[in-house]
Every structure is written in structure tokens, then in C-alpha cells.
Amino acid sequence: MxxxxxxxxxxxxxxxxxxxxxxxxxxxxxxxxxxxxxxxxxxxxxxxxxxxxxxxxxxxxxxxxxxxxxxxxxxxxxxxxxxxxxxxxxxxxxxxxxxxxxxxxxxxxxxxxxxxxxxxxxxxxxxxxxxxxxxxxxxxxxxxxxxxxxxxxxxxxxxxxxxxxxxxxPLWPLEEVPSAGQGAPARIVWNHRWEYDKNPEDFFAALETLSDKGLEFELVVMGQVFRKTPEVFEQARARLARHITCWGHQTRARYLEALGRGGIVVSSAWHEFQGLAVMEAVQHGCVPLVPERLCFPEYYAPEYRYDGSREALITRLAQWLTAPDTRPNPPDLGVWTxxxxxxxxxxxxxxxxxxxxx
Known part of the structure; x- marks a missing residue:
């Protein structure tokens, strides 16, 4: 054919x-x-x-x-x-x-x-x-x-x-499957396009609140970057500098390597029809935290979802950072490969x- x-x-x-x-x-x-x-x-x-x-x-x-x-x-x-x-x-x-x-x-x-x-x-x-x-x-x-x-x-x-x-x-299959719950529990990952529809404002505002409360975490911000990006990214880079360990667009190899270190992958998106970036992070060992809207209820059980508000995002992240044992293991996405x-x-x-x- x-x-x-x-x-x-x-x-x-x-x-x-x-x-x-x-x-x-x-x-x-x-x-x-x-x-x-x-x-x-x-x-x-x-x-x-x-x-x-x-x-x-x-x-x-x-x-x-x-x-x-x-x-x-x-x-x-x-x-x-x-x-x-x-x-x-x-x-x-x-x-x-x-x-x-x-x-x-x-x-x-x-x-x-x-x-x-x-x-x-x-x-x-x-x-x-x-x-x-x-x-x-x-x-x-x-x-x-x-x-x-x-x-x-x-x-x-x-x-x-x-x-x-x-x-x-579908996800490309991995040669080596990550162990459940691998990676540092205090590691937070953003790996989406740097555009308004991904709602970076709520994400960074939540992290600034956690930082102001004295919570410790490591911040990884990756994803596709365009010539024009929302101003909130540079503002957050300055305000959250002490937490940042990775920032900006990465080569494919370094991107996958960063995902493989695990952590919590967060979405606060206003627009997501499948959420491939989150799925790929989960496949590499990250635990998803996604809003109760759009496509997410189709792919993730209730323990991985919050009600979509900034306040709920702050509450759940604070819980998972201060009590890592309450954080669920990454879901198995093998059916989507x-x-x-x-x-x-x-x-x-x-x-x-x-x-x-x-």
C-alpha cells in the first residue's frame, strides 16, 4: 500500500x-x-x-x-x-x-x-x-x-x-521500564509548550506560594520554546532561581534524561486534547498532577487529579512535598504504547x- x-x-x-x-x-x-x-x-x-x-x-x-x-x-x-x-x-x-x-x-x-x-x-x-x-x-x-x-x-x-x-x-515503548515511584519526591517538572494555553501563570504562582512558605523543592522547566513566550516565564525564573536545576528547551536526549530522574509532572492547562507531554513524563517515572478538566479524566484516576483551581494545586503539591508517602506511584501507561x-x-x-x- x-x-x-x-x-x-x-x-x-x-x-x-x-x-x-x-x-x-x-x-x-x-x-x-x-x-x-x-x-x-x-x-x-x-x-x-x-x-x-x-x-x-x-x-x-x-x-x-x-x-x-x-x-x-x-x-x-x-x-x-x-x-x-x-x-x-x-x-x-x-x-x-x-x-x-x-x-x-x-x-x-x-x-x-x-x-x-x-x-x-x-x-x-x-x-x-x-x-x-x-x-x-x-x-x-x-x-x-x-x-x-x-x-x-x-x-x-x-x-x-x-x-x-x-x-x-501512542507512546514509543521504552527499552527499560522505570521502577515505580523512582526519583526525588521534591522534584517538580514542567515540560509543556511555553504558551498561554498551558496556563503557566497558575503553575508558577503556586510554586511561588510554596517557596514563600519555606517548602523545599527542585524545579525543572523544559518544553518547546517559541520566539515569543509569556512574560511569566522570565519573571518566574528570577523569583524561583534558588529552586531551578534545569531551564529551557533541551535536546531530545537531555529532555528524556531529565524526565527519567522522576518527580511530579504538573499540568495547569486550559487546553489539552491528550496531554502527550504529561504522558511521556509519566512513562519515564514521574507522578502526574493534572486538573479535573479537558482530556485528563480519560487517562488519570482521581488520585492524580485536582479540581483545577490554583488553591487546590498548592494544597496537593504541599501535601506531596511534605508527606512523600502520600504520593501515589506513577500509573501504568503501557496500554497506550x-x-x-x-x-x-x-x-x-x-x-x-x-x-x-x-
């Missing part, structure tokens, strides 16, 4: 998934095309032009399967290359723009919403990385269509729901009758 893998905004998590897909479904003859993760508004609406400009020859070939991320304007691309419409088409939603939180001084633009919707409608199968992602997408589509000047109810929407499936981004999930992916990418059904 010849397959074309299209990624219109190749952020770290998207590349992690794409590389895993090609490595663990290696019986498929893959051709991958990606665009750099920058200039989001231009990228999301202009990616067919970029694909055409940079990869016209490749797109002119025939494929049996097309797998595209949800920011690929698949409907337009098929219009420009009609023969691609004969392939089995799968769209993967790492996130959806209907549930993406707005940053300071941002307004909701319809172009990303329409690209998500049209790409889903142009697909034979739509995959979501969490139930939260799927539910918020269809709820968002319903609310969006109700705002249109004319009454619009595409008949394909119900078919689209029937052809949708929850299929998380490629060896366990590869067959489900094979079925979903198979366009034969009955394929993909559980």
Missing part, C-alpha cells in the same frame, strides 16, 4: 506521532510531507498553496491512502489534485480549533474552523486522540453552524460521526469493507 502522510503544522507532538506511525506500520510504503510550525494563520489557510509550491511532483503521484492532520486543508488539496480523491482518506485530529482557547487580545477567526470542518467532511475516516477532542469538535461544529446566516445542516455530519473513532497518539495500539491503527487506516470496526 502506498500512503501519503500530510502534516500542515509539524509541531513536536505531531512529528512524534508521524514518526511513530511510519515506524510501527512499516509494511506501508510511506511518503511524508510536512510544513514548518510557524505563521499559524497563514499556514492553516494557505497550506494547499505551500504544498503545491514545494511538493507538486509528489502530489501528482497516485496513492492508496492519505493520512492528514486536521490543519491540512484536505478538501482544497483534493480540488487541486482530483486524483487524490480516489485514495482512502483519514484525517487525524491532534486538536480542534473549535475548542482552542483564545489568548490575550485574540478573536475567533472562522478560517481555522472551516478548514477543520471541510477536512473532516472530505475524509472517509476521522480519528481523534481523546473523547474530549471528539465531543468538543462536534459540539463546536453544531454551535458554529447555528450562527450561519442560512440554516445549514450538512447531511454528511451524521455519517461523519459514525465514521469517527478515538485513537490516542505502539505495541498495544498498532493493530488498531492498521484497522483504521485500512479502507477495505468492515475495516476499523472494533
Amino acid at each position: 502506498k500512503a501519503l502522510l500530510l502534516s500542515a503544522y509539524a509541531a513536536d507532538s505531531h512529528r512524534y506521532w508521524a514518526c511513530g506511525l511510519m515506524a510501527h506500520l512499516d509494511a506501508i510504503d510511506w511518503t511524508a510531507i510536512e510544513l514548518a510550525p510557524r505563521h499559524f494563520q497563514w499556514r492553516v489557510r494557505g497550506n494547499p498553496l505551500s504544498f503545491m509550491s514545494e511538493h507538486d511532483e509528489t502530489l501528482s503521484h497516485s496513492f492508496d491512502l492519505i493520512v492528514a492532520t486536521s490543519l491540512v486543508d484536505l478538501a482544497t488539496l483534493i480540488g487541486l489534485y482530483p486524483h487524490l480523491g480516489r485514495a482512502w482518506r483519514v484525517v487525524y485530529f491532534h486538536e480542534n480549533q473549535f475548542a482552542y482557547p483564545l489568548g490575550p487580545q485574540q478573536t475567533r477567526r472562522i478560517e481555522p474552523l472551516m478548514v477543520n470542518l471541510y477536512s473532516a467532511l472530505a475524509a472517509d475516516r476521522v480519528l481523534f486522540n481523546s473523547q474530549w477532542n471528539q465531543d468538543s469538535f462536534f459540539e463546536g461544529v453544531d454551535g458554529f453552524l447555528k450562527k450561519m446566516p442560512e440554516r445549514v445542516t450538512p447531511v454528511r455530519l451524521e455519517t461523519l460521526k459514525a465514521h469517527s473513532e478515538i485513537l490516542p497518539v 505502539w505495541p498495544q495500539m498498532a493493530e488498531r491503527y492498521r484497522r483504521s487506516l485500512d479502507g477495505s469493507p468492515g475495516a476499523g470496526a472494533d
